[in-house]
Amino acid sequence: MLRGHVAPGARVWVEGAAVKVAPDGGFLIGFSRTAPPRVTIEMAAPGTLQDAPRVTHTLDVGQRDYEIQRIDGLPDAQVSPGPAALDRIARDSAAIKTARLRASDTPLFTGGFHWPLTGTMTGIYGSQRILNGAPRSPHLGVDIAAPQGTPLLAPADGVVALVHDDMFFTGKTLILDHGHGLTSVYAHMSHIRVEEGESVTAGQVIATVGQSGRATGPHLHWGVHLGGVGLDPALLAGTMPP
Ligand SMILES: [Zn+2]
Structure with a gap:
């Protein structure tokens, strides 16, 4: 950015x-x-x-190489969600898109970004899976594993743009608006401690780690978007403190 x-x-x-x-x-x-x-x-x-x-x-613009993982021979039901799930997924992504387009004028990001959570990095930005030959959406965020209930801190000042209790993929989902079209998303949480429209300050507890939605263990998925463009949060936050 x-x-x-x-x-x-x-x-x-x-x-x-x-x-x-x-x-x-x-x-x-x-x-x-x-x-x-x-x-x-x-x-x-x-x-x-x-x-x-x-x-x-x-x-x-420096170019990077991204990890591509091919997995073949998976049962169809595991790869393609049914009609009811597809319907829910469409509604979830419409809500996320609307929250990302708020683009408020106040620049709340000027203090820089801190890591919302420290832990084991289990997923990096840009990796992609190809399941039974069909490319999935690239992973536009980072995954950080930590025990269930670990507090998540706002990485920068912001306004809560979306709180959703149960999205298909991302479970309990939160989006912060940092101004000028910059937003950040937090997924799979166990509890969300803030409400839509609320102002938050950097370092404030906004939620706790969980494994809601599609997750194999407690972790945070953290993403940062500028409008519709997914950025690498690790480049904004720098080296994770121990
Ligand atoms: Zn993730």
Whole structure:
């Protein structure tokens, strides 16, 4: 994730797509698993005409290799959820998408991000499974295993954008809005200690670790999104403290 600043009222595009610029000129750019090796950023000064020349910057984006795991010969029922489950999954993902699109103007992320939980990292960002030849969605987050009931701390200031008691995959699910389109998601918890609309401060207990939803043991799935783009939380939080 990159933070940028332009004169209030200036406009910014990344790869031709307009970026949300806050009233104070602050903006965020995020690079996902599929970011190209070179990205063009364009800027137009406040009040310039639509076709006025834009200031252009190019950025080289470091490329990473991601773990791909192929598993074949699984029983069909294990790979494809039934119609009732598909219906629930669709409703869950619509609710998550809505929460991620809130994009409030207040930049609550400026203090940086801390790890919400320390423990054993059991899943990393970007890995993907191919089950019976069908590629699944890449894992856009990190998994941290810890005992059931371990408190989870808000990694940065935010506003609670979503609380859901029982999602198909993610069980008890919480989304925090950190402003400018940046959100973070917490899944599989045993208890959620905050309510939708509530403001939280970095370090506050927001929930406890569990294994609700599809989980084989108590752990936190932690994801960070900028709009619809899934970022690697480990790059935001840095090295996990012991
Ligand atoms: Zn996960």
